[in-house]
Amino acid sequence: MAANLARLLECNIRCNNAAAVQSGWRLFSNQRQQQTEVEDDEEFRVLNLRTIKQQARRREIKKNAVQPPRTSRMPVDQDWTAVWSGPRSFHPASVPLPLRQGYTERGAAAPSKYANAELMKIPNFLHLTPPAIRQQCEAIKKFCTPWPKGLETEAKWKRPFPIEVITTDYCHSLPTIRHPEARRVTITLKLSDLKFDAHAKDKFLRLVGERYNQETGVLTFSADRCPMRKQNYDYAMYLLTACYHESFVTEPWEATKSEADMEVYQFERNQAKRSAEGILNWNATGEQKDAPSANYAKSVEALINEGENEYNIAKYKEEVLKMLKIAI
Amino acid sequence: MLQLLKTLRLRQPARFASALSNTAAATLPGTEATPPAIVGEPDKLYSKLEIELRGIDPAVLKSYTWFATTAAEHLGIELGKCWSPRKAHHERMTLLKSVHIYKKHRVQYEIRTHFRYMNFHKLTGSTLDTFLEYIERNLPEGVALQASKTELQQIPEHLRQPPEQV
Amino acid sequence: MNFLKKVPTQILPLAEAQLSLSNKSALHTSAVCCRVQSGRYRITVKRDRPLTYEMANPPHFIGHRKSWNSWNTSTLKDALRPSQTAIEDVFIRKFVTGTWHALVCSEIIIKRQHNTIRIAAIIRQAISPRKMYFLIGYTEELLSYWMQCPVTLEFQTVADKKDVVFKYI
Numbered sequence A: 001m002a003a004n005l006a007r008l009l010e011c012n013i014r015c016n017n018a019a020a021v022q023s024g025w026r027l028f029s030n031q032r033q034q035q036t037e038v039e040d041d042e043e044f045r046v047l048n049l050r051t052i053k054q055q056a057r058r059r060e061i062k063k064n065a066v067q068p069p070r071t072s073r074m075p076v077d078q079d080w081t082a083v084w085s086g087p088r089s090f091h092p093a094s095v096p097l098p099l100r101q102g103y104t105e106r107g108a109a110a111p112s113k114y115a116n117a118e119l120m121k122i123p124n125f126l127h128l129t130p131p132a133i134r135q136q137c138e139a140i141k142k143f144c145t146p147w148p149k150g151l152e153t154e155a156k157w158k159r160p161f162p163i164e165v166i167t168t169d170y171c172h173s174l175p176t177i178r179h180p181e182a183r184r185v186t187i188t189l190k191l192s193d194l195k196f197d198a199h200a201k202d203k204f205l206r207l208v209g210e211r212y213n214q215e216t217g218v219l220t221f222s223a224d225r226c227p228m229r230k231q232n233y234d235y236a237m238y239l240l241t242a243c244y245h246e247s248f249v250t251e252p253w254e255a256t257k258s259e260a261d262m263e264v265y266q267f268e269r270n271q272a273k274r275s276a277e278g279i280l281n282w283n284a285t286g287e288q289k290d291a292p293s294a295n296y297a298k299s300v301e302a303l304i305n306e307g308e309n310e311y312n313i314a315k316y317k318e319e320v321l322k323m324l325k326i327a328i
Numbered sequence B: 001m002l003q004l005l006k007t008l009r010l011r012q013p014a015r016f017a018s019a020l021s022n023t024a025a026a027t028l029p030g031t032e033a034t035p036p037a038i039v040g041e042p043d044k045l046y047s048k049l050e051i052e053l054r055g056i057d058p059a060v061l062k063s064y065t066w067f068a069t070t071a072a073e074h075l076g077i078e079l080g081k082c083w084s085p086r087k088a089h090h091e092r093m094t095l096l097k098s099v100h101i102y103k104k105h106r107v108q109y110e111i112r113t114h115f116r117y118m119n120f121h122k123l124t125g126s127t128l129d130t131f132l133e134y135i136e137r138n139l140p141e142g143v144a145l146q147a148s149k150t151e152l153q154q155i156p157e158h159l160r161q162p163p164e165q166v
Numbered sequence C: 001m002n003f004l005k006k007v008p009t010q011i012l013p014l015a016e017a018q019l020s021l022s023n024k025s026a027l028h029t030s031a032v033c034c035r036v037q038s039g040r041y042r043i044t045v046k047r048d049r050p051l052t053y054e055m056a057n058p059p060h061f062i063g064h065r066k067s068w069n070s071w072n073t074s075t076l077k078d079a080l081r082p083s084q085t086a087i088e089d090v091f092i093r094k095f096v097t098g099t100w101h102a103l104v105c106s107e108i109i110i111k112r113q114h115n116t117i118r119i120a121a122i123i124r125q126a127i128s129p130r131k132m133y134f135l136i137g138y139t140e141e142l143l144s145y146w147m148q149c150p151v152t153l154e155f156q157t158v159a160d161k162k163d164v165v166f167k168y169i
Helices: A002-023 A030-042 A117-121 A130-143 A154-158 A198-211 A229-246 A252-256 A271-280 A294-305 A310-324 B002-007 B015-027 B058-075 B125-137 C011-026 C082-099 C129-147
Strands: A163-171 A185-190 A218-223 B045-055 B078-083 B089-096 B106-124 B143-153 C050-052 C109-113 C116-124 C151-158 C165-168
Touching: A117 C109, A117 C116, A130 B058, A130 B125, A154 B045, A163 A229, A185 A229, A198 A218, A198 A229, A218 A229, A271 A294, A271 A310, A294 A310, B045 B058, B045 B125, B058 B078, B058 B106, B058 B125, B058 B143, B106 B125, B125 B143, C082 C109, C082 C116, C082 C129, C116 C129, C129 C151
Parallel strands: C116 C151
Antiparallel strands: A163 A185, A163 B143, A185 A218, B045 B106, B045 B143, B078 B106, B089 B106, C050 C165, C109 C116
């Protein structure tokens, strides 16, 4: 820039000097005069009437040489997994495919892959080509173990492993790996996997309440009250254990269970039994007393628990006739 | 690839054999008891791995499902049902079109969430960890993954028999 | 008044009454606010306004003709941190356009995968590669410090601004 300016200045001065010489004036100093004379001898001067502006040459923008796209140098049988090894936005210079993407009016070709933002936006699976998946799976296969023999079907694994623990993992694109829902733990098992007596079973079902599904017979304990998954798992197991052990405890107040608290009709505890005994032992003396037969008890229970249907009533009638020894 | 291998959790494949001999051999007459080679923590058993994918672009979810099922085939994992609901979940917001007034002119914005489900069955603990880590690492952007695992467990000692004294 | 001729005479007064009523109160005029202009560009007289593919398609084509500029899971159902993610995206866009001043030719695409952020854009080849490498490092370093997670820039360069132009309106 500085050199340019100096040249311009000099040029201007030269013009002035020429004018001065022509008109016979002397300008500035002798030195300058001599200099111009020397220059005059050397080159032919061009009359320059234009001002500085036109003379200012445009600075040329130096463009850096851009490499041609890498795809032009790729061999056909290259290892693609080495070219595109991980997840990365699409780059046209490294993908040797004639891709086009974009909507155009009818007849026009879609925009090409160069400078196409649509191709950069969409997540690509170029690092997960079938050979890459096979290669990676072969590498990690040594960490896998086969499913044990003897546990092929659900019926087979249900016997040794009756408890199912369901946990959930979350994978998000967030700076944090925590997810509040991941603390939830659900434990399921069949009621038939636990051993009970009659009283304990009744009490256990009352204790677990809603957690027991009557139709499928499955117990479900789910816990989400603690912040950590481990704590929730421990809590769910604690609930199961506590309910199970508590159901074997017979509290003194349980003896006061009245007829209104019974969940099912029981022949043993009811007026029907006493009436039947009264009829059977009519005028009987001594210690030996007749009790109503077990079949009779069953039919009465079925009649009241299951409701009055044709079968139950017919059965009841049959039993009553048998008990009272009435022949039709 | 090397990075993936480095970060994968190392588990001894032989560990499960010992666990099986401890647990299953006692109950299953058909199982041949293998001598316990390495004493360690028994491996876990998972009967089911259910993966739920959520994303804004169904095509991406489809490609990812193809990747995951192919990886499961290579690793020898039993593949269950893979399906997606036909309709996306639409979350709509209706706002006034103008800033302040004109109640009759509304504009509606919606966010669609597409779902896709995959099921895998019968995985051991080490297989599940390996497989899940592999497919989670290759999760594309804009896709959320939710993996529910069903672990199989034995009945603990204190629940096998009714308590003696209460 | 040709259309009134066919109407029986009994109905006429009623119709007139309705007409007058509508003139008074029930007439509804649409206001200025029914205009939709966000994300749309006006046609110029000379038809020389350059549009990229992204600009040529209005917002209701997102998911059909064009794709999203931010890829994250925060917008999905039951996802966490939707507002924080949106604010961060705005910040990243401002920072990148400011740092790469007058160089960004396209929208800035922000992809979040696990905890990493990948930023893609199309850049003009107007500065020397040395400066470009410096700016890449600078942007990655500062953004990863602010976002507290790894940030990767994946730029594509074009020789001229006209390369990204889809059409002129």
